[in-house]
Amino acid sequence: MLRLEGVSHSYEARPVLRDITLDLAEHRIGVIGANGSGKSTLARTLNGLVVPDAGRVTLGEWDTRRHARHIRRRVGFVFSDAANQIIMPTVAEDVEIGLRSRKLGRQETARRVDALLERYGLADHRDHPGHLLSGGQKQLLALASVLATEPEVLVCDEPTTLLDLANTRMVHRVVDSLEQQVVLFTHDLDLLSSFDRVLVVDDGRIAYDGRPADAVDHYVKLMDGR
Amino acid sequence: MPTTRMPGVRYRGLTARDLALIAVFAALIAVLSVSGQIAVPLSPVPITLQTLGIMLAPALLGWKRGALAVAVFLALGLAGLPLFAGGVGGLAVLAGPSAGFIVSWIPAALVIGLLTDLLTRGGRYRFWAGLGVNIVGGILVVYAVGVPWMGVAMGDGLLGLFTAMAVYLPGDLAKAVAAALIAAAVYRAYPVPPAGRPVIEEDAAATGEDA
Amino acid sequence: MNTLGLYVPGEGVLYRLTAGAKLAGLLLLCVAVIALGSPWVSAGLLAAAVLLYPAAGLPLRRVLAILRGLWPFLLAIGFFQAVFGDPSAAVRLCSQLLALVLLANAVTLTTRVGEMLDLFEHLARPLARFGVSPDRVALVLALTVRSIPMVAAAWRSAVEGYRARGLSGRPYLLVTPLIVQLFRMAEATGEALVARGIDEDGHV
Numbered sequence: 210m211l212r213l214e215g216v217s218h219s220y221e222a223r224p225v226l227r228d229i230t231l232d233l234a235e236h237r238i239g240v241i242g243a244n245g246s247g248k249s250t251l252a253r254t255l256n257g258l259v260v261p262d263a264g265r266v267t268l269g270e271w272d273t274r275r276h277a278r279h280i281r282r283r284v285g286f287v288f289s290d291a292a293n294q295i296i297m298p299t300v301a302e303d304v305e306i307g308l309r310s311r312k313l314g315r316q317e318t319a320r321r322v323d324a325l326l327e328r329y330g331l332a333d334h335r336d337h338p339g340h341l342l343s344g345g346q347k348q349l350l351a352l353a354s355v356l357a358t359e360p361e362v363l364v365c366d367e368p369t370t371l372l373d374l375a376n377t378r379m380v381h382r383v384v385d386s387l388e389q390q391v392v393l394f395t396h397d398l399d400l401l402s403s404f405d406r407v408l409v410v411d412d413g414r415i416a417y418d419g420r421p422a423d424a425v426d427h428y429v430k431l432m433d434g435r
Numbered sequence: 436m437p438t439t440r441m442p443g444v445r446y447r448g449l450t451a452r453d454l455a456l457i458a459v460f461a462a463l464i465a466v467l468s469v470s471g472q473i474a475v476p477l478s479p480v481p482i483t484l485q486t487l488g489i490m491l492a493p494a495l496l497g498w499k500r501g502a503l504a505v506a507v508f509l510a511l512g513l514a515g516l517p518l519f520a521g522g523v524g525g526l527a528v529l530a531g532p533s534a535g536f537i538v539s540w541i542p543a544a545l546v547i548g549l550l551t552d553l554l555t556r557g558g559r560y561r562f563w564a565g566l567g568v569n570i571v572g573g574i575l576v577v578y579a580v581g582v583p584w585m586g587v588a589m590g591d592g593l594l595g596l597f598t599a600m601a602v603y604l605p606g607d608l609a610k611a612v613a614a615a616l617i618a619a620a621v622y623r624a625y626p627v628p629p630a631g632r633p634v635i636e637e638d639a640a641a642t643g644e645d646a
Numbered sequence: 647m648n649t650l651g652l653y654v655p656g657e658g659v660l661y662r663l664t665a666g667a668k669l670a671g672l673l674l675l676c677v678a679v680i681a682l683g684s685p686w687v688s689a690g691l692l693a694a695a696v697l698l699y700p701a702a703g704l705p706l707r708r709v710l711a712i713l714r715g716l717w718p719f720l721l722a723i724g725f726f727q728a729v730f731g732d733p734s735a736a737v738r739l740c741s742q743l744l745a746l747v748l749l750a751n752a753v754t755l756t757t758r759v760g761e762m763l764d765l766f767e768h769l770a771r772p773l774a775r776f777g778v779s780p781d782r783v784a785l786v787l788a789l790t791v792r793s794i795p796m797v798a799a800a801w802r803s804a805v806e807g808y809r810a811r812g813l814s815g816r817p818y819l820l821v822t823p824l825i826v827q828l829f830r831m832a833e834a835t836g837e838a839l840v841a842r843g844i845d846e847d848g849h850v
Contacts, residue, residue: 258841278846286841293831294838298791307842340795355842451845452836454782458789459832462797463825465790470801487821495825507790514762515651515754516791521715525652525754526672530746532719589723590731590739598722616818617825625826628833 210234211255211284211362211392215264218250225250226261227413233392235405239421240394241428242410251410252366252394256284268362285360285389289367291347295339300331300350303339307358325353329383345376352383362390369397398425446631453500453630460496460504464488465511465518483520486607489540490547490573490614494565495621498548500630505544509537532595535584536603539577547572551618560622565615573614574607651759658703660756665765668753676746685738692741695748704755712747720744763787785845789835800827 211233218226225247233255242248253259254266257273257280266273273280288294297303304322313321326332329349334342339350348368355363365384369377381400384391393404401407407424409417409431417427449457468485488508493501512518515525519537528537550568554560578599586595621627660668679691699709720740727736754762767783774780804824813819839845 256841258837278843281841281843288834288838288841290834292796293834294842296792296835296839296842296844297788302788306844310843338795339792340799358843448777449782450836451839452833454786454845455789455832455835455839456829458786458793459797459828459835461786461790462793463828465794466797466801470798491821491825503786507786510763510766510787511759511790514766515653515757515759517652523715526669526750527712527747527754530676530743530750531716532743588739588743589719589726590735591726594722594726598719613818613821617821620818620822621825624822625829627829 210269212267213254213264214267216251216254216261216266217263218254218259218261225413226254228264229413229415230264231408231415231418233390236390237404237406238390238392239401239404239407239424240392240410241396241398241401241407241424242416243432246410247413248394248410249366252286252364252392255362255364255392256281256286258286282358283361285355285358285363287348287351287355287363287365287368289370291344291351291368291371292340294351295347295354298338299336300339300342301326301335303350304354304357307354311358321357325357329353343376344372345379348372348376348380349383352380356387356389360389362392363387364392364394366394367396368393369395398428401425444633446629447634448631449499450630450632452628456496457500457504457507460488460492460500461507461511464492464504464508465516468518468520469522484610485520486573486577487610487614489544490569490611491617493544493548493572494551494569494614494618495627496548497552497630498545501548502541502544505540509540532585532588532598533581534588536577536581536599538584539580542580543572543576545572546576555622560619562615562619565618566611569611569614570608573611574604577607652754653758654704654708654755656703656756658701658756660698660702660752665753665757665761666768668757669765672749672753675749679742679745683738685734685741688738688742688745692745692748695745695752698749698752702752702756704752708751708755709748712744712751716744716747782845793831793835796831797828800824800831 211231213229213231213233216226216229217224227247229251240248240251250259254261254273257266257277260274260277268280268283271279271283295303297306301322304325305318308318308321311318323332323335326335329352331342331346331350331353334346339347342350352368363384368384369380372380377397377400381397384393385403393401395401401421401424404421407417407419407421408415409424409428411431416431417424419427464485465488467488468483470484489505492504495501496504508518512524513526513529517524519528528534547568550572551560551565554564554568581603582596582599583592584595585599586592589595589598663671675691679687696709699706720743723739723743724736727733727739767780767787770778770783771780801824804820804827807823808814808820
C-alpha cells in the first residue's frame with residue numbers, strides 16, 4: 210500500500226506540498242484540484258520522480274528516497290502529454306523497451322508485445338512511428354508501454370487533459386478495466402462517480418477526502434468562492 | 436522541473452534528461468539542415484541552417500551534451516539517413532571534397548561548448564562574447580580542418596581555400612551572429628539545466644544508494 | 647528501427663556482404679588509390695565503381711544523382727589543373743574523387759540504416775572503458791530518430807506562428823520559442839525515461 214507520512218515539498222522556497230499524510234489503499238482513487246494546487250507534484254512523489262524535502266513515501270517496505278528503482282517498477286506512471294513519453298521510433302519498439310530489462314527471451318517478449326497491442330487496439334499500427342498515431346492512440350500506447358511491465362499501482366497525471374471527449378472516454382474505459390490499483394489525477398469530474406475515494410488538493414493540502422459526489426461538491430464550492 | 440546551476444556544486448555524468456536533450460538537439464540539427472534550405476544558383480551546396488544547429492547545440496548545452504548531439508547527428512547521417520545539407524547522407528559525404536567540414540563539427544562543438552561554459556559561468560550569456568566564441572569554434576576550427584582537406588581533395592590548397600571562402604564564409608558569418616542572438620535570448624527565457632547530477636564531495640556514498 | 651533512409655531494397659552481391667566487410671573494403675580501396683596516386687589506377691577504379699552499380703542491382707540514375715552535387719567541384723579541379731598543372735593530375739583527382747564517392751554511396755544504398763548503426767555501436771564498444779554505456783548509445787540514437795518528426799512538427803508550427811504575428815526579418819525570433827519548447831520536450835522525455843525505469847539518473 211502507498212503511504213505518505215508528513216510529506217512537504219517546495220520549489221525554490223515556494224511550498225507546493227504541506228505536511229500531507231495519507232494511506233492509499235482503495236482500488237480506485239481520484240485526485241482533483243486546481244492548476245497549481247500541488248496536484249502534479251503529489252502525483253510525482255508517488256513513484257519517486259519527486260523525492261519530498263520532508264516526510265516519506267513508502268510502498269510496503271520500500272521507500273522512494275532509498276529504493277526509487279524498486280518503487281518505479283511497481284508504480285507505473287502515465288503523463289498528460291503522451292507524445293513526450295513515447296520514447297522509441299515505432300509503436301512495437303516502445304512497448305518492448307520496458308520489457309528489455311526483464312530478459313524474457315525474444316519469443317516471450319514478442320508474444321507479450323503483440324498481446325498488449327491487440328488489447329489496446331494498436332495491432333494494426335505495430336511498425337508505424339508513434340508520432341503518427343492520433344492523440345487518443347498515443348495515450349493508449351503510453352498506457353500499453355507502462356502496463357507492459359505489470360506494475361502493481363498505476364498513477365495517471367491528467368491523462369485526458371489534452372484529449373477530446375471521445376478519446377477521453379476511450380482512455381477512461383481502458384483505465385476502468387484494469388485489475389491494478391489506480392490513482393487518477395484529473396480535471397474530468399464527471400468520470401469519478403464510480404471511484405471508491407476522491408481527494409481534493411488545495412494549496413498543497415488535502416482539503417477533502419471522501420466519497421466522489423461529496424468531494425466534487427466540495428471542490429466546486431471551493432472554486433465558486435474564488 | 437528545470438533546475439538552475441548551484442554555485443560550488445560539481446556535476447557529474449549525464450542524467451536521463453541529458454540523454455533526451457542530446458537526442459532533441461541532434462534532431463534539431465537534422466531539421467535545420469533539411470528544412471531551412473536556400474538553393475544558390477550554380478553552387479552545388481545549398482545554404483542551409485545546418486551549421487546554425489552545429490553552433491547552437493554546444494552554445495546552449497555546453498561541451499559534453501553539445502558535442503554528443505553533433506556526434507549523434509553525424510552517426511545517423513553517415514548511417515544513411517538523408518540529413519545533410521541538400522538531402523544527402525551516407526558515407527559518400529566523407530569521400531566528397533567537403534568532408535573536412537563535416538568531420539570538423541565535433542571539435543568545433545567541443546570548442547564552442549567549452550568556451551561558452553566559461554562565458555556563462557557568471558550566469559549570463561553576452562551577445563558579443565558569444566559571437567566571438569561562435570566565430571572561433573564554428574568558423575576558425577571548422578575552416579582549419581575543412582579548407583586543407585578540400586585542398587587535398589581538389590589537388591590544390593589555394594583552390595580549396597578560394598572555393599571554401601566563396602561558398603561557405605558569408606553564410607557561416609551570418610549564422611554565427613544568428614546563433615549568438617538566439618542563445619542570448621534563450622538564456623534569458625529558460626534556465627538551461629546543467630549537465631549531469633550534482634555531486635556532494637563529502638557525501639559520495641549517498642549518490643550510489645540504489646544504483 | 648524501420649527507418650529506410652537512403653537504403654534501396656534489393657539483393658545483389660553487395661547486399662549479401664556485412665556492413666563491416668563493406669566498410670573495411672571501402673577504407674582499403676580509399677587508402678590504396680590515394681597511396682598509389684596514378685591516373686590509370688584512379689580511372690580504372692572509376693570505371694569499376696560505375697560498373698558496380700548495375701552489378702549490384704542499383705539503378706544507373708543513382709550514378710547521375712551523385713554527379714549533380716559534384717560537377718562544380720570536378721569542373722573547378724579540371725579547369726585549374728588544365729591551366730596551371732598537368733592534365734594527368736586532372737584525370738587522377740577527378741576520377742579518384744568521383745570513384746570514392748560512388749563506392750561509398752554504393753555501401754550506403756545497400757546497407758540498412760539499422761545495420762550500419764549496429765556497426766557504429768559495435769565500433770564504439772571500446773568506449774565502455776571510459777564509462778560510455780552501449781545501451782545508452784543505442785537509446786540516444788533511437789530517441790533521436792523518434793525526435794526528428796516531433797522537432798520537425800514544432801518547427802512547422804513555429805514558422806506558422808512567426809508568420810501569423812508578422813515578425814518577418816528577424817528570424818531569431820522564430821528559433822528562440824522553438825528552442826524553449828525543445829527544452830520542455832526534453833524535460834518531459836527525461837522524466838518519462840526515469841518513470842518507465844528505462845534510464846535511471848544514477849549511472850554515468
